[in-house]
Amino acid sequence: MNPVVSVVIPTYNSASTLRDCVTSVLAQTHKSLEVIIVDDGSSDDTVTIARSFGGPVVVLTKENGGPASARNLGIRKCSGEFIAFMDSDDLWLPTKVERQVAVARSAKKPALVFTGVQRTLGPGMIPPSPQYKLYSGENPLTYATLWAKNWITTSSVLAHRLVFEDLLFDEDPLIEGAEDFDLWLRIANRHPIWYLDEVLTIYLVSGGGHSRSNMERTYLALNRMYDKLAPLSERHHLSARDLNWKRFELNKIFGIRFFQCGNISVAKSYLRNARSASWYDLSLMYFSLLTFLPESSLEFLRRIKKSRMFGAVNGIARHC
Structure with missing residues (x-):
């Protein structure tokens, strides 16, 4: 039986991109998914769009507090064996979760797995697009390698839920913008981080x-x-x-x-x-x-x- 994968999607005024984002999640070949959208105080139609997906998607709302607090709330509500993160303006290719779960399950310890990333300049402009972040080096990554350069895009991450038992995003507002990199480094201190050498995540570049x-x-x-x-x-x-x-x-x-x-x-x-x-x-x-x-x-x-x-x-x- 396929393990449940909890997908945490923080949103803030994401009405223009959220529908495509969630659709790409629900189109995964790995069907045992729990999708948790955490709205961080949006003032547009984000919550209405999130709720339009019905049963497959759980929608939580909170006062605006930044992406770290939104992701942490989502993590606390997860019930899956694995947790994946998705930003509300990014996309996944259909086999992403299936391929990552296979890598994570083959690891001897609870691990984080991230994928190659391709970038697009906006909705509808995915192909062709330059490869954005493709890691080449030792596997699993060491703390020092990751410290030298943040190879990990948040929307490409899937990890065993045990990784987050006592490691969460830092909610300090003065670290906002680096809270993801901060967490990956702290995870690297305790858990293996594996790179899946396939472009399975689409990252939206915006100005x-x-x-x-x-x-x-x-x-x-x-x-x-x-x-x-x-x-x-x-x-x-x-x-x-x-x-x-x-x-x-x-x-x-x-x-x-x-x-x-x-x-x-x-x-x-x-x-x-x-x-x-x-x-x-x-x-x-x-x-x-x-x-x-x-x-x-x-x-x-x-x-x-x-x-x-x-x-x-x-x-x-x-x-x-």
Whole structure:
């Protein structure tokens, strides 16, 4: 008999994407599913759409408190042997849950399994789309490997429910934007994390998360997360030098992203912070020099440059 898989879907003003999201979940070849939608205080038609699915879907509502609190409420209500997470604007391919359950059941210990991810620029634009995050390396992942780069997209995750007995998303609002990465690292400290090398998750890229305020909040959340996990990182033989290098990377990455968004003065600040740690990085030097060009020259480059110099800003927190 197939095990029950509980699917937790947090929502907030997701009326435009939720129907396609839930439909992709209910279309799984693994049919023993418990779908729990947790609405985090939406003001649009999200709850009405969620309830329109009827029996297969349980809808919970709460006051707005952020994605971590919504996911944690969903976890507490789960009854399945496995728990999967789904963001309300993402999609699953039909065999995702079936393939992940097979990998999770073959593991000797309660484990987390994540899949390859493909990105799309919006509803109806799935094929063709570039591969977004495909991991290559040791399996299962080590804490140090995951700390170096967050390979895991939340909508690609399925794990045994025992993994979440005493590990939940951090609801600290100052870590919002990095709460998923924070949890994966804490899980990696105790449980194996396996990568299923198949693209089974579709991640929607939208511009809404790339405003200056959102990017700065994500930057601060990641820094707070690294401070919080420093003692745990030391137990995995990551030194203060490793932590300082991570801060260098954060400043460089966010500096480049702000430059790409046209926030030149903000980009200068982040790139300056990165240079204070190290000048020996070609991309840092390149973008640092570009920030000193007059706006007329930058505008000319925007018109003629076809590279990613002024490209879209995608998934910052997922790459750090």
